[in-house]
Amino acid sequence: MNTVDKLKNICNEIAEKKGQDIKVIDISEISVLADYLVITGGTNKNQVQAICDNVEEKLGKEGIHPGHVEGYSSGNWILLDYSDVIVHIFNEEDRLFYDLERLWQDGKEVDIKSI
Numbered sequence: 001m002n003t004v005d006k007l008k009n010i011c012n013e014i015a016e017k018k019g020q021d022i023k024v025i026d027i028s029e030i031s032v033l034a035d036y037l038v039i040t041g042g043t044n045k046n047q048v049q050a051i052c053d054n055v056e057e058k059l060g061k062e063g064i065h066p067g068h069v070e071g072y073s074s075g076n077w078i079l080l081d082y083s084d085v086i087v088h089i090f091n092e093e094d095r096l097f098y099d100l101e102r103l104w105q106d107g108k109e110v111d112i113k114s115i
Contacts, residue, residue, distance in 0.1 A: 001062055001064060003035055003036070003084045003085065004115060006059065006064065006082060006084070006085055007024065007036055007038070007085055007115055008115050009055075009058055009059060009062070010038055010055055010059070010082075010085060010087055011024065011038065011112050011115065012058075013051075013054040013055045013057075013058045013059075014038070014040050014051055014054070014055065014087075014089075016054060017042075017047065017050050017051045017054045018042075018047070019040035019041065019042060019051050019089070020040060020041040020042065020043070020092075021040065021041060022038065022039070022040045022112055023037075023038070023039040023040070023101055023109065024036055024037070024038050024039075024109070024110040024112050024115070025037045025039070025101070025104050025107040025108065025109055025110065026107055026108040026109075026110050027104060027107040029107075029108075030106050030107055031107075033086065034081075034082075034083065034084055034085060034086045035084045035085065036084065036085045036086070036110070037085075037086050037087075037088065037100065037104060037107070038085060038086070038087045038088065039088045039090070039095070039100050039101060040087075040088070040089055040090070041089070041090045041091065041092055041095045042089060042090070042091060042092075043091070043092060044075075044091065045074075045075030045076070045091065046075070048075045048076070048078060048089050048090070048091055049072065049075050049078070051078075051089050052069075052072060052078045052080065052089055055080060055087060056069075056080065059082070064082065066080045066081050066082050067081045067082070067083055068080075068081040069081070075091065076090070076091050076093075076094045077089070077090050077091070077094045077095075077098070088100060
């Protein structure tokens, strides 16, 4: 699965679990960490974990597994590292506090409808 297909699947699975305000940022020209960041939110711990589970399950069926997962047990901020795509799933409060969109403002925001 190429990066764009992976990105589509991730965004679709987030949307399926009603992830809030999905943002995709192309960081390929400003960072070696990944090509894209996906940032979304959930209203509570259960929703944040459900979004994570949905993404992992869908990509897992395609044989794609994250190299690293952080924060699942707390459910405040879960990070899924798929090497070329890093997914951040926040609760509302932590998303506002960490404001990754501002930190990565030098990246290019991608219209998810165009993916």
